[in-house]
Amino acid sequence: MGKSNFIQEFKAFAIKGNVVDMAVGVIIGGAFGKIITSLVSDVIMPPIGYLISGVNFTDLKYTLPPNPLAPEGTEPATIAYGNFLQSTLDFIIVALCVFLMVKGIMHLSKKKEEPATPAAPPAPSKEEVLLTEIRDLLKEKNSKA
Numbered sequence: 001m002g003k004s005n006f007i008q009e010f011k012a013f014a015i016k017g018n019v020v021d022m023a024v025g026v027i028i029g030g031a032f033g034k035i036i037t038s039l040v041s042d043v044i045m046p047p048i049g050y051l052i053s054g055v056n057f058t059d060l061k062y063t064l065p066p067n068p069l070a071p072e073g074t075e076p077a078t079i080a081y082g083n084f085l086q087s088t089l090d091f092i093i094v095a096l097c098v099f100l101m102v103k104g105i106m107h108l109s110k111k112k113e114e115p116a117t118p119a120a121p122p123a124p125s126k127e128e129v130l131l132t133e134i135r136d137l138l139k140e141k142n143s144k145a
Contacts, residue, residue: 036094041086044093057082057089 013019039059041058048057060082124132 032097033094036097037090040090040093045086045089057086060085 029037046059046107058080062078062081064077064080066076
């Protein structure tokens with residue numbers, strides 16, 4: 001019986017709109033990340049590399065001196081700081097794009113949330129008017145007595 005209840009709870013959780021929305025967001029976010037990475041590496045970085053004498057950021061690295069204890073033919077270790085710079089620039093551009101998207105969505109949702117003008121309260125029904133008159137007459141009668 002405990003197993004069935006667990007499955008029912010999981011089913012209710014998985015079917016909720018929030019979980020589905022989150023899954024769609026993760027999938028769209030992954031695809032969006034690929035687009036931004038391509039934008040940075042294929043469109044933005046080549047002109048920047050051109051401006052700094054044709055340097056490709058991903059090729060930038062520092063080669064450490066050979067280790068005297070390593071066997072011959074061993075390649076020296078390198079510090080690939082160019083990849084780090086590329087990844088940092090990718091992150092900054094992705095963060096900027098996400099910020100602009102969220103800002104645009106929030107701007108659109110604010111317009112939807114603002115109610116036009118508050119509706120006027122409905123006019124009292126005939127019964128309410130009659131009961132109000134009766135109440136007022138009873139108050140007058142009790143105050144005279």
